[in-house]
Amino acid sequence: MVERFEVALNTPAGRLTTAIDVPTGFIPITAIVPVTLRLGEEAAQLEVQQAREAGLTISCKMGCAACCRMLVPLSAPEAFALREYVEQLPADRQTQLRQRISTTKDRLTREAVWDRLNDVAEASRPIPDEELDPINRVYYALRIPCPYLEDEMCSIYEARPAACRELLVTSPAELCQDLVQNPVTPLPVSMRIGSILGLVWGTLTDSPPRLIPLPMALEWAERHKEESRRTWPGSSLLDQVLDNMWRFLSQAFQKK
Numbered sequence: 001m002v003e004r005f006e007v008a009l010n011t012p013a014g015r016l017t018t019a020i021d022v023p024t025g026f027i028p029i030t031a032i033v034p035v036t037l038r039l040g041e042e043a044a045q046l047e048v049q050q051a052r053e054a055g056l057t058i059s060c061k062m063g064c065a066a067c068c069r070m071l072v073p074l075s076a077p078e079a080f081a082l083r084e085y086v087e088q089l090p091a092d093r094q095t096q097l098r099q100r101i102s103t104t105k106d107r108l109t110r111e112a113v114w115d116r117l118n119d120v121a122e123a124s125r126p127i128p129d130e131e132l133d134p135i136n137r138v139y140y141a142l143r144i145p146c147p148y149l150e151d152e153m154c155s156i157y158e159a160r161p162a163a164c165r166e167l168l169v170t171s172p173a174e175l176c177q178d179l180v181q182n183p184v185t186p187l188p189v190s191m192r193i194g195s196i197l198g199l200v201w202g203t204l205t206d207s208p209p210r211l212i213p214l215p216m217a218l219e220w221a222e223r224h225k226e227e228s229r230r231t232w233p234g235s236s237l238l239d240q241v242l243d244n245m246w247r248f249l250s251q252a253f254q255k256k
């Protein structure tokens with residue numbers, strides 16, 4: 001059984017209205033991840049539309065994966081949802097993915113980066129940007145392709161994290177070859193969906209919002225799988241997601 005909710009959100013790029021089906025009864029956090037991602041994508045589409053109306057061109061297109069060498073952070077709910085997604089893939093696909101993740105882990109271990117990423121994923125306090133920036137830079141300098149990248153295309157497109165969905169640029173695509181040296185122009189993001197899911201999870205579990213680096217997301221989710229089995233009323237999870245969205249949107253309006 002599902003319950004339908006009509007959602008209306010005023011974003012800086014226009015009004016988003018949509019219907020959302022949420023299971024009635026108790027559900028795990030992963031059940032709310034797809035609709036939360038969808039709301040983020042619909043908000044991003046309004047930004048895209050506004051940019052096009054202003055005469056701008058979105059440079060991002062299929063086959064361009066320059067940004068898939070950056071360190072992508074996931075919230076805990078996204079890491080659990082990614083694990084569920086991978087576990088329902090055919091066995092040979094899972095093996096391929098896990099082999100690539102293992103190769104990435106070996107490289108990051110040799111470069112003395114893996115343990116630093118693990119410390120971030122398991123931190124019992126919010127990590128300030130000043131601590132994260134050097135780790136992001138070291139990681140990006142290695143130019144390691146995301147383990148989910150195949151032939152310069154995302155092999156988990158429908159399950160990719162919010163951070164991957166939110167980076168769209170209007171600057172020339174060539175500039176994305178070096179995101180540290182070049183000034184790229186990203187589209188504004190009024191709601192950071194990973195942060196919103198992280199805040200919801202932090203409230204539910206009385207823990208700090210986590211940033212889980214994508215290469216270790218499966219391993220982290222496996223280690224914490226007991227936590228992912230907890231359930232809450234579906235409507236209450238949606239309320240918490242929407243509350244946090246409104247908070248982000250009101251900040252976005254204040255910045256305008």
Ligand code: SF4
Pocket residue numbers: 065067068069072146147148149150153154155156157160161164
């Ligand atoms: S998950 Fe997909 S979109 Fe995100 S960095 Fe990896 S390959 Fe790129």
